[in-house]
Amino acid sequence: MSSPIADLTYRGYDGPLGGVSKRWWAIAKYQIKKQVKNRFLWVLMAASGWYYAIMIIIFFFLEQMAVNNGPQGEQALKGFLANIVWKDQFLLGFSFGQFLFFVMTWILGAASIANDNRANALLVYLSKPCTKADYLLGKWLGIFLPLLLMQLIPTLFFWLYGMTSFASYGFVGAAGWLILKMIPIAVLGSALSASVILGVSSMFNQGRIAGIVFAGLYMVSNFFTVFVKIAILFQGGHGRSRIADIPPALLNLFYCSIDGIQIAIAKNILGTAGSQPFGGGGARQRMAEVPVPSPIFTALIWLALCAAGWAIAWRRVRAVEVVG
Amino acid sequence: MAVAEIRGLTVQYGRFTALSDFSVDIPEGCVGLLGPNGAGKTTLIKTILGFVKPATGGGHVLGADILREGPLIRQRVGLMPEQDCHIPGMSAVAFVAYAGELAGMPGNHALRRSHEVLEYCGLGEARYRLVETYSTGMKQRIKLAQALIHGPKLLLLDEPTNGLDPRGREEMLELIRSVSHGKNVNVIVSSHLLPDIERTCDQVIVVAQGKLRAQGLIKDLRKVEGAPIDVELKEENPKFMQALQERGVTLLSAHRNIYRVQGKGLPSDVGKIVFDAATAVGTQVRGYDLAQRSLEEAFLEVIR
Numbered sequence: 063m064s065s066p067i068a069d070l071t072y073r074g075y076d077g078p079l080g081g082v083s084k085r086w087w088a089i090a091k092y093q094i095k096k097q098v099k100n101r102f103l104w105v106l107m108a109a110s111g112w113y114y115a116i117m118i119i120i121f122f123f124l125e126q127m128a129v130n131n132g133p134q135g136e137q138a139l140k141g142f143l144a145n146i147v148w149k150d151q152f153l154l155g156f157s158f159g160q161f162l163f164f165v166m167t168w169i170l171g172a173a174s175i176a177n178d179n180r181a182n183a184l185l186v187y188l189s190k191p192c193t194k195a196d197y198l199l200g201k202w203l204g205i206f207l208p209l210l211l212m213q214l215i216p217t218l219f220f221w222l223y224g225m226t227s228f229a230s231y232g233f234v235g236a237a238g239w240l241i242l243k244m245i246p247i248a249v250l251g252s253a254l255s256a257s258v259i260l261g262v263s264s265m266f267n268q269g270r271i272a273g274i275v276f277a278g279l280y281m282v283s284n285f286f287t288v289f290v291k292i293a294i295l296f297q298g299g300h301g302r303s304r305i306a307d308i309p310p311a312l313l314n315l316f317y318c319s320i321d322g323i324q325i326a327i328a329k330n331i332l333g334t335a336g337s338q339p340f341g342g343g344g345a346r347q348r349m350a351e352v353p354v355p356s357p358i359f360t361a362l363i364w365l366a367l368c369a370a371g372w373a374i375a376w377r378r379v380r381a382v383e384v385v386g
Numbered sequence: 387m388a389v390a391e392i393r394g395l396t397v398q399y400g401r402f403t404a405l406s407d408f409s410v411d412i413p414e415g416c417v418g419l420l421g422p423n424g425a426g427k428t429t430l431i432k433t434i435l436g437f438v439k440p441a442t443g444g445g446h447v448l449g450a451d452i453l454r455e456g457p458l459i460r461q462r463v464g465l466m467p468e469q470d471c472h473i474p475g476m477s478a479v480a481f482v483a484y485a486g487e488l489a490g491m492p493g494n495h496a497l498r499r500s501h502e503v504l505e506y507c508g509l510g511e512a513r514y515r516l517v518e519t520y521s522t523g524m525k526q527r528i529k530l531a532q533a534l535i536h537g538p539k540l541l542l543l544d545e546p547t548n549g550l551d552p553r554g555r556e557e558m559l560e561l562i563r564s565v566s567h568g569k570n571v572n573v574i575v576s577s578h579l580l581p582d583i584e585r586t587c588d589q590v591i592v593v594a595q596g597k598l599r600a601q602g603l604i605k606d607l608r609k610v611e612g613a614p615i616d617v618e619l620k621e622e623n624p625k626f627m628q629a630l631q632e633r634g635v636t637l638l639s640a641h642r643n644i645y646r647v648q649g650k651g652l653p654s655d656v657g658k659i660v661f662d663a664a665t666a667v668g669t670q671v672r673g674y675d676l677a678q679r680s681l682e683e684a685f686l687e688v689i690r
Contacts, residue, residue, distance in 0.1 A: 072506050072569050075499055075537025080490035082457035088487045096475075173474075181518075182471035186532060189435065189465035190488035191457035 082191040086200035089192070093204020097170055103212065106169075110162035111216025113155045113339070118223050120340065125227065140231070148224070148237035150337040152244055155220060156251075156328050157336070159213070160321040163255065164280050166212055171205040171259030172276055173269025175375065180267045184379065198260065198375055206256035213248040217241070243331050251324040254367055258320060261371030264378040283319035290316035290352060314359060316352045323363045329354040389414055389540050389572045390434060392452075394443035397429050397596075404429040406596040407443070412574065416566035418583035418604075419576040420685055421593035427576050430593065431542055435460055448539055461489055464533030468544040470525055472517040478504055479513040482531045489536035499535055507531040507561065523554035530561065541565065541573045547582050555582075562586045580681045590681075594689040607688075608678040614638055614648040617660055618673030629663035646677050 097103060124142055128135040178184060187197050221241045224233045259276055266272040293308060317326040329335060335351040388411040397405040405426045421427045432438040434447050436456020444451065450458045473481055479500050486496030504513045507527045512520070517528060526546065533541055546562060547555045563586050566573035577583055583590060583604075590607060592600040600607060619626060622643045630637055635649040635656060649656035657674060664671045679687075 070506055072534070072565050072571075073502070074570055075491070075495075075535075077495045077499075078492060079461065079536065080492070082461050082490065085457075085488060085490070088484075092484055092487070177474045181474040182467075182469050183473045185465075185467045185469060185471040186473055186485060187488065188437070189460060189467065189533075190485065191461040191490065192488055193457060 085190070085192040086196040086203065089187070089197060089200025090203035090207065093174065093201065094207055097204065097208045100169065103166060103169060103208070106162050106166050107212040107215060110159035110166070110212070111155065111219065113158040114151075114216050114220035117151060117155075117340065118220065121223075121227065143228070143231050147334065147337055148233065149240055149243075149332045149334050152217065152220075152237070152240055153325075153328050153332050153334060153336045154339055155217060156213075156244070156247060157321075157325050158339075159216065160324060163209070163213060163251070163324075164277075164320065166209060167205070167255040167259050168273050168276055170208055171256060172263055172273035174201050174205060175260065175263040175379065176266045176269045176272040179264075194376070194379055198372070198379060201375075202256050202260050202372075205259060206252050209255060210248055210252040213252055214245065217244045217248070240332070247324075247328045247331050250327045250364060254324060254364055255320065257368040257371030259371070261374035264375040280320050284321055285319075286315040287317075287319045287322040294352070310353075313352055314355055317355050317360070317363065320367075323360065323367065326355045326360040327364060330357050330360050387414060388412055390445065390447040392430075392434075392443070392445035395430075395433060395440050395445060396442045397426075397433055397438055397440045404596055405433070405440070408593075408596065408598060409443075410591060410598050410601060412591065413589055414572050415589060416562070416573040416575065416587045418587035418590040419574055419593065420580070420583060420590050421599075422689060425593045425689075426596040427593055429596075431465075431544070431574075431576065434542070435463065435465065461536070462538060463540045463542060464536065464538035466529045466533040466541065466543045466546060468548060470522075471529065472525070474518060476517060477514050478509055478517055478520070478528055478531075481517050481528065482535050485532035486535040491536055496535065499537075500531075503531045503534050504528075507534070508557065522549040523551065523558075526550060526554070526558060527561075530558075534565070539570070539572060541571055543573060543575045543577075545577055545579075546575065547577070547579060559585045580685060584681050592685060592688045600688040604681060605678075607684045608681060610677045610679055612648055613653060614646050614677040615653060615656055615660070616673065616675050616677045617645045617647060617671060619643045619645070619664070620670040620672055623667060623669045625667040626663060626669055629667050630660065633659045633663055635659055635663075644673075 120142075124135075124139045128139040131138075178187075184197070188194070192200075218241065221237070221244070224237055227233075258279070259272075262276045262279065263269070263272045266275065290308075290313060293312065316322050333354070335354050337351065390410075390412040392408060392410050392412075395405050395408040396403065397408075408426070408430070419427050419430070429438060433440055433452060434445075436452055436459055439453070444453050446452065447459045448462045450462065452459065473484065476484065479497070482503060483493070483496040483500035486499060487493055491499070501510075501513065504510055507530050509524060509527050509531065512524060517525070520528065526549065530543070530546070533543075543562065547558050550558055559582060562573060562575065565571050566586065573586075575583060575586055587604065589603050590601070591598065620643070627637050627640065627645065630645075630647055635647050638646040638648055640646070647656070647660065649659055653676060660674065661671060
């Protein structure tokens with residue numbers, strides 16, 4: 063089984079050995095290396111920016127019209143841009159990408175601990191100078207960092223397009239700083255998704271089962287978000303007075319899902335309730351959006367979900383039977 | 387010099403005491419850890435690795451404190467667990483290199499050494515295969531490879547021949563013997579298979595009911611009290627027995643043509659009497675050696 067030209071004698075290792083701290087980085091690095099090679103994730107990332115892509119296409123054609131039709135086209139572009147609230151566009155882009163972020167989270171995290179459980183990999187990790195905290199932090203970062211990157215790239219692309227194409231239409235003043243707000247939104251959103259999937263993954267011995275449970279959790283909790291949307295429609299759909307008829311507690315149900323809480327974070331940080339997609343409807347329509355929830359409510363739900371994910375994982379991952 | 391010094395260790399799981407005031411110095415070399423199920427071997431190894439916090443007592447492994455320096459100990463020690471374990475979705479070379487990185491090796495060093503260690507463990511040509519596709523014997527070898535990758539000074543091998551066919555077992559024992567002799571690696575082999583311990587180890591530690599029952603060189607443990615001698619004749623000869631008794635040598639047992647005898651004085655004095663008796667009855671002595679028990683007999687007596 064061994065090569066005839068190989069030197070088969072055993073030699074000790076006298077090369078460098080790092081310290082016993084920061085072993086979590088070795089785990090995270092391996093996870094990230096593995097994930098970035100998954101081409102399907104990059105396809106999903108590109109697809110998650112579909113709203114931004116459509117906006118860019120609309121802008122591109124309006125720009126071309128402005129160039130080709132002279133002052134009349136210029137007027138049409140200015141009229142369209144007047145209806146655009148840039149922070150709402152970032153909010154919409156983030157909100158519409160949620161389902162694909164969920165799929166990415168699923169791919170990145172469902173098997174992360176579950177498959178280790180199946181293969182007894184904890185024995186390998188914990189027999190090295192890794193602690194349970196190293197293991198969990200490494201696994202969490204291995205989900206969090208790629209997810210963060212994949213959430214930020216489409217946003218950054220849209221922002222760069224705006225900065226280069228609409229600087230003269232007031233984009234720099236109105237939205238130049240928005241990228242700084244999008245970073246914490248993506249950080250908090252990715253942290254939440256990574257924590258939840260980490261907890262779910264730790265509960266099972268098969269990545270597939272963990273994935274199904276996570277998907278179930280996502281869909282069931284999303285029921286509240288969809289339910290509130292439908293309630294608003296039944297109330298008449300639009301207008302501040304109609305929204306005001308719905309009890310705030312019911313409206314807050316909109317945010318009681320994995321998607322919803324991320325949208326709540328985005329609304330709080332961007333300071334907007336949002337508006338109709340593609341700048342449609344104008345100011346009247348904006349009032350129909352679910353109001354921004356209180357920061358305390360948002361922070362509590364976010365913290366509770368993150369803590370629950372970590373607590374489950376912490377409890378499930380144990381310094382296993384090392385021998386016999 | 388001892389690789390591990392354990393002092394007054396008491397480990398409890400709830401009301402159950404797994405180790406009770408346990409003290410031992412684990413010497414350098416290849417040491418067998420023997421004991422019946424539930425004796426406390428597992429707990430001892432878990433404690434050495436820093437996974438279990440003892441109620442009282444403490445100790446040092448390779449100079450590191452077992453109470454405070456668990457990760458440092460695990461960096462200096464290589465563990466080959468009994469259970470099948472691997473990281474899914476990895477080829478053997480990636481798996482072993484990753485194990486090295488987990489132990490603190492830089493990535494390039496880990497990868498280079500992964501190739502070397504896999505060659506050494508006889509997996510050179512299968513190193514690019516996924517570990518999931520390995521046979522039981524290959525999985526045992528890769529567990530040894532991941533334990534060796536960072537050049538540990540102490541190897542803990544738990545049932546290293548589990549699930550191996552006779553040839554695989556021979557090869558694994560040969561590997562263990564080779565790594566533990568002249569390579570500056572100390573080895574502790576925990577096994578229920580006494581022949582495996584006899585083949586690989588020079589010394590044993592016997593644990594039973596959470597206490598140290600015996601420790602020492604295997605050859606000392608196998609010695610029989612009173613230093614009797616086993617005499618092997620060419621063929622069975624009742625007259626030889628009589629001749630021995632006439633010369634004041636006590637016959638302890640006779641099994642076909644092998645006689646266990648005990649006389650007064652040094653073994654050389656007894657030897658003279660034995661050969662004299664053999665000459666007198668006209669039989670040929672084919673073997674003459676100090677009587678030894680099997681390790682199994684010694685083990686059973688110690689834990690009784």
